[in-house]
Amino acid sequence: MKKSTLILGIAIMSIAGFTVQSCGNQEGKNVESAAGHDNSDGHHDSDKNHGQSSDSHSNVAKTGKDELIKDYLELKNALTKDDEKKASKIAGKMVETIQGFDSAPYTESQQSEIKDILETSLEHSEHIAKSPIAHQREHFKDLSVDMIDLISITGNSTMLYQQYCPMYDNKKGASWLSADSNIENPYYGSKMLSCGKVEKEYK
Amino acid sequence: MKILKRILLLLFIVFVGIQFIPTKMNVSNEVYKADFMNIYSMPKTISEKLVVSCYDCHSNNTKYPWYNKIQPVAWYLEDHIKEGKKELNFNEFGNYSVRRQKSKIKSIIREIEGDKMPLSSYTNMHEDAILNADERKELLGFFEMLKDSV
Structure with a gap:
């Protein structure tokens, strides 16, 4: 009797264990297929994209500050519209833009600063790509600091406005960049779209 | 009943069997110069x-x-530990760039403030890991101070 109880107990443990394992696997698969779907969506845009994204990571297309700022502004716009899905998709694209960033045109000391900036902005983009909107916004705050520091080194090709919301993050405040002087708050979206002011202009 | 016994026996064998599949334990005796506390x-x-x-x-x-x-x-x-160390490894903290250290300290503050860390799945099994109100306050004060001095 005792022995069979023991065996039963162990059996239940191992069944429970397998369930945990297979649930984990299932989750992984879902993520994979979701990512795959996103890619195929991207491919509709043009055949060129298709060719590029099937390349390996070592062969990422070279990018620069303009592509990065463009992605960032798109991300900002998605957050002003409370669009979590779009924000995560753009952040995924931003990861590739960062990985392809060509810092060769800059001086050695600039390059080392840029390297540090890209390292943290890569982490923030990765988090934004896989997180719910509240957490996306938390990382967007830090990503904005990265982008502001980046353009102070690289300069910018188009007019940018640095804007500031004093309320976000327990009233610690947060900045962001916009191509438009009008305030559209990415931290609160529709809840408080016009909260904020222009802090600085980058011509 | 006989079938049930056989199934149980089979599961038992599988359970014993998977114990022999090696797992990489996260254990090290090294002294880390770059450790956060160092x-x-x-x-x-x-x-x-x-x-x-x-x-x-x-x-x-x-x-x-x-x-x-x-x-x-x-x-x-x-898996959990691998993910945790990728995000933040206190042993390697001194090897991070100053910018990354600052970014990590900000994240630590956010996680403690929002009561997101330590994970509840962890504190369920490790009661001593729970941060009480005083401990949370002390940690936050320390990391806020550190954030400005890094």
């Missing part, structure tokens, strides 16, 4: 709390309770 000074209350509440998943050394050495629990943990 590069920044802090009161003992803070360093001890960090080890108990954070270091299991955010350093190269996990203190494994016995049940965590059993499969398939060990596999589940291995």
